[in-house]
Amino acid sequence: MARLAKFVLGDGSSIVAEVDDDSFESPRSVMRGGGVASPEFVVKANETFDAALDRVRYAAETMLDRLTSLTRPPDEVAVEFGVKLNAETGAVIAKASTEANFKINLKWTRAASNASAPAPKE
Numbered sequence: 001m002a003r004l005a006k007f008v009l010g011d012g013s014s015i016v017a018e019v020d021d022d023s024f025e026s027p028r029s030v031m032r033g034g035g036v037a038s039p040e041f042v043v044k045a046n047e048t049f050d051a052a053l054d055r056v057r058y059a060a061e062t063m064l065d066r067l068t069s070l071t072r073p074p075d076e077v078a079v080e081f082g083v084k085l086n087a088e089t090g091a092v093i094a095k096a097s098t099e100a101n102f103k104i105n106l107k108w109t110r111a112a113s114n115a116s117a118p119a120p121k122e
Contacts, residue, residue: 002019003019003041004041005017005042005045005087007045007047007052009048009049010048010049010050014049019085019101045090046087046088052085053083056083056093064079074110077107077108078105078106078108079105080103081094081104082100082101082102082104083100083104084099
């Protein structure tokens with residue numbers, strides 16, 4: 001079930017994100033007449049937004065390091081993945097980008113070697 005989680009940002013402000021998180025019990029409130037309503041509520045995330053994304057950043061950097069250190073490295077590397085937020089575990093790479101809070105497309109282009117650069121004019 002989707003819930004709302006509050007992630008604190010590095011500057012002390014916060015954002016609220018929708019999370020699929022069944023690890024938190026939903027409080028139930030009783031309405032007059034005996035009916036039960038399930039109010040929308042916000043849970044506090046266990047870590048800051050910045051800390052959650054640091055792990056995603058590390059994963060992207062590791063992927064780039066591994067792919068560019070191939071014997072025959074590619075001229076260009078493009079990676080697309082989804083990031084899903086979870087109040088308990090922070091940011092996780094989603095199994096499908098359609099399930100993600102963020103769809104991230106990273107692209108690295110290898111710098112041209114100095115040998116192929118035109119000689120400076122004198």
